[in-house]
Amino acid sequence: MIEITRETAVEVRHPADGVSAVPLFFDSPHSGCIYPDDFNSLLPLMRLRRAEDAFVEDLFGDAPNLGSPLIDAKFPRSYLDPNRNEADFSPDDLADPWPGNLEPGKKAMNGTGLVWVRLHGLTEVYENKLTAAELKTRIDTCWRPYHQAIAQTFDRLYETFGCAYHLNCHSMRSTGNVKDPDGPVARPDFVLSDRDGTSCEPGFTGAAKSYLENQGYSVQVNFPMKGVELVKRYSNPAKKRHSMQIEINRRHYMDEEKIEKLPAYASFKDKITGLISELAAYATSRTR
């Protein structure tokens, strides 16, 4: 039997022994690939798997060796998306009444809220509506431990250094679809998002953008993604708490159909390790 529990839902890797800690941490909310038996989806596993940000936790896997904590979800984002507010689900998609308050936003109305009920807003995930009990279980076993790990890590770095920097790590399909803000067009190499300059200081976004452009990559900022719950909820640039989102174009490192690493994976990962070093140096420079 495959199940997700509060204890197995999230992994937090701390900086390696003997490495000096830096005021920066990373999280990968969408790379989880443990599909629990109570998922009960209609869709073939590979259809669901293509919604994962596959291998992102591994691309950033050198973060602890460079002094930064790395948090990743083990559950799939289609089962529960931690990059949503816990109330971001439509009561119309529930089989029975919800005991509390639900406030579905645009993504939830599209079927990609807290639990995905329509894949990319297009394909039904379940035969029957989710029950309130099922939704509650997923929030308790996945959403709460994930958010607790983020909040604790943010606070701990802040208490230690007087400032904290957070990079929320994702990957994106190489081409959007008709439901995406950019439509069915080829995407740039990277998208950086700071919710139009409100979730981090401009220098943090600028440091990532300069590094990536110097490596020859195209970078767009705040389009077609602006950043969602995980960069919004814990950041406050005026109080030196900074969150930024990064989206990596999957064509650089994986076969999007088969969900396999490309031969170029290792050399691409080296570029991401370079980005980690660059941002660690930036964050450290801001403590002075």
Ligand SMILES: [Zn+2]
């Ligand atoms: Zn993602």
